[in-house]
Amino acid sequence: MTFLPPLAELRQRIAAGALTHEALIEQVLDGASAPEAAHVFTRLYPEAARAAARHADAMQAAGVPLPPLAGLPVSVKDLYDVAGETTLAGSVVCEGEAPAARDAAAVARLRRQGAAIVGKTNMTEFAFSGVGINPHRGTPRNPADAQVARIPGGSSSGAAVSVALGLAVGALGSDTGGSIRIPAALCGLVGFKNTQRRTPRDGAFELARSLDTVCAMARTVEDCLAMDSAIADAPLAVRRRDGVAGLRLAVPRALMFDGAEPAVGRAVERALARLSAAGALVVELPLNELAEIARINAPGGFSPVEAAAVHRHRIAVRRGDFDPRVAARIDLGMAVSAADYIAMQDRRRDWIARTEAALQGFDALVCPTVPITAPAIDDLKASDDAFFKANGLLLRNTFAINFLDGCAFSLPCQAPGELPVGLMLASVAGDDARLASAALAVEAALA
Template sequence: MHTHLTMAGTALKLQDGSIDAVDLVSTAIRKSRAARGVFISFIEWAHDDAVKSAHRRRSGAPLGRLDGIPFAVKDMIDVAGSRTTAGSITRIDSRPASRNAAVITAMRAIGMIPVGKTNLSEFAFSGLGLNPHFGTPTADFHAAAPRAPGGSSSGSAIAVQRGLVTAAIGTDTAGSIRVPAAFNGLVGFRASTGRYDMDGVHPLAVTLDSLGPLTRTVEDCVLLDSAMRGRANPDVCATPLEQVRFVVDSSVLEDPTLQPDVARNVRSVVTRLRERGARVEERPVEAFKRTRQAIATQGWLGAIEAWSLLQQVVEGERGDQIDRRVRNRLLAAKGIDRHAEARIRTLRAELMLNMLHELGDAVLVTPAVKHVAPSLAALEADDSLFAATNLETLSLTMPGSLLDMPGVAMPSGVDREGLPTSVLFSVQQGHDDRLLCACLAVESTLMSRPTE
């Protein structure tokens, strides 16, 4: 895997004048146009924004440290003058957005520049990231064969993994930021649903939809999170590790379906945290287990809401143009008992309360995904394998979504083939700042040399 400049590193170079916004944006767009399947469209006014940013820098009046930084936008989020396709050719003739989504407005207010709209699983309804309409983006790993990019925010993740941009934003309903981060050795932050203004973000499942950054580091993630809320400087900083309590869900690590290298690397991270003075408990987390069981037996709330939203498209005259794998999954949701939604919502409230009592102010530690990125060709060739793999891929991120737990997926190492593995840190709903503070401390620990 390549070493690319971080967003924080790029900001320093902008500040000292060794690069400028016009070169950054021009290079990002040129490289992105050549990268198959990563972007669906490009922002016409990005160059003009870059010229204005460069002028502000020369005049000594930048809008903040991120002024001039280009970023990628998942094509579920409106950017003025650009069509929002949601990764579907059923929307290819839709009108371009007349205004920017609230998060885009907030980021532009501190000088950041959207350069393009990234590819995704159609309608954001898959954890694997395949798209037959616009091509499936793939990482430039030195692997024997292409791997699934993870979804649904596939293009946003690959744009960062390939170094086309230093930062991207995505949406996450069931794992759509955390999974592609995990598959591609990135940091992905799924925020609590109330953290960002969702105006101009096309919905999939309104109860569960969230936004978040995809970056190379937690530091960059914190910077981007701040920018998405219109703040030039973050108001979070690393918490001393000895003040953080971690709870490792031992029942997840003992799951026989977990790939051994994934489990081994999570345990390695936990060992490092203990060595640096963190308080770590390892025990089964009953609320997490019950949430996984509820999703498996009662049905997925996100599927019920997605069907309500997309039924007319699926059953309409263009329904047969939808990716058959996505269409099949949506049609399966049609058959969920109409009374199930009320039962699930009641159970959800109960489980959120259970998690609050069981976890308290601790940080929950699990793998982000049970396995490394699977073979792309195998998934493309076998729809039943795709469906089964998709459920397995999302199985450790869906509980956090149902309970509205903010979560940060971070690289935990690589498997024996050199493919990335990931660890997921999650906390109670609304405690996003506390999570980011803890993850900054984790990052500094994991980047330092282990104790001899």
């Protein structure tokens, strides 16, 4: 993988005259056409990106302080409106629909920060899986393995690969059941799923309104926070800790560690041991509430039910143009009654209250982001059974935090030479600043 340097280092290089914003954008645009970047972008914006870079260079030359993202390459998931374009959301179904009248709120805020948006990135059709396979537009290959073509994770597949290949310093994605954290974990990145209400969803193509979150991934926690500050239009008030000593970390063994691959188990246990040795208080917590999620989220589940509301007219007239694996899940939602849907909402509210109470006194819940490493693309393309088994495992841990309406980071915790493994730190709704403080300290301890 060929990550760009972190934002702070890029800023230092530019300030020292060793690099210009425009030269960096040209490097990125060249890389976007390389074979390893196949299927990463669905559209490029070369002239707009160059213009943003030139403007940042002019401001730099004039001695004007620049926002963190000014003139630097950023990618945007093909889920967000860009004025004058039809938002396709990884589909062919939406081709021919009306173009967006204005940029999505998050895109507009990135532009106001001076970010050089280099392109829109590929994704799972309608953001409806954690795998990242797209039968219409191809599947970007996970850069972590040069020998085996592995999935990047989804649904923000192209977003993750754009950062992993050094084609963006940060990627605007989304997270309904793990769509930021899953590809971040499988591609060796940091993903931050903020509390849903922190960032506006205006102009973001809807999957499940109860769960959809506008958020981003990058190479480091600090860079994720820069992206988050831009799209939330307000920085988090993060307290910088001097190490992890005294952090109270809850480790729920039940469910979240079930079925973990040996490589994932080793990496996570190694990380927990390092944190404990550095002074963190690692406490095993039963958190039996996690075992209730499948029952509460039945029948159908929030994502299928709410996606059915979004797509019922499209699927009635263009069913043959849908990815069959996406259509099958929308069908599940069609069969759920309004009474059952309301009962699901009531049960979820009660569950959130009980789970928040169980997590009081902890700085973060800690577990594997996903219990497996990235499977081979061909294996999942060839078999519905393999696809849905992998999809269920990929989404299981991350979805629990969406169901909680919480916030979470995925941090890479694998050793050099190993396939990427994510360590998830999570907390309750509105706890983003405290969680970010913990994530910065944990990242430093694991470096």
